[in-house]
Amino acid sequence: xxxxxxKEDNRVGGKFDIYGYxxxxxxxxxxxxxxxxxxxxxxxxxxxxxxxxxxxGFVKENRKAFHNTLRQLTLILKGWGLIDGKLIAIDGTKxxxxxxxxxxxxxxSLIHRIIL
Numbered sequence: 001x002x003x004x005x006x007k008e009d010n011r012v013g014g015k016f017d018i019y020g021y022x023x024x025x026x027x028x029x030x031x032x033x034x035x036x037x038x039x040x041x042x043x044x045x046x047x048x049x050x051x052x053x054x055x056x057g058f059v060k061e062n063r064k065a066f067h068n069t070l071r072q073l074t075l076i077l078k079g080w081g082l083i084d085g086k087l088i089a090i091d092g093t094k095x096x097x098x099x100x101x102x103x104x105x106x107x108x109s110l111i112h113r114i115i116l
Contacts, residue, residue, distance in 0.1 A: 012046070
């Protein structure tokens with residue numbers, strides 16, 4: 001299926017977008033592959049297999065609606081008492097791992113460096 005989702009398929013396009021958001025698959029090419037491989041997604045979208053251009057176009061055209069959907073979900077969760085909405089914490093720390101046998105510091109070598 002290439003081109004655009006028609007009005008009946010807008011719900012399917014929304015399912016693709018929400019599935020990608022929840023499963024951290026935001027790439028339209030990755031979603032195209034998932035809809036051919038993942039049985040859960042096949043069931044969710046009634047085995048429709050759009051190409052990546054169709055998915056990307058739908059996401060681009062319906063960005064505000066998707067944002068509003070997530071906002072409504074947040075309000076529902078607040079109403080149910082599952083979240084309070086007072087604290088938002090994002091940890092974007094990136095630490096480079098560098099621990100080879102040549103770089104690691106043992107206590108004796110550390111003491112030696114401190115003394116000298």
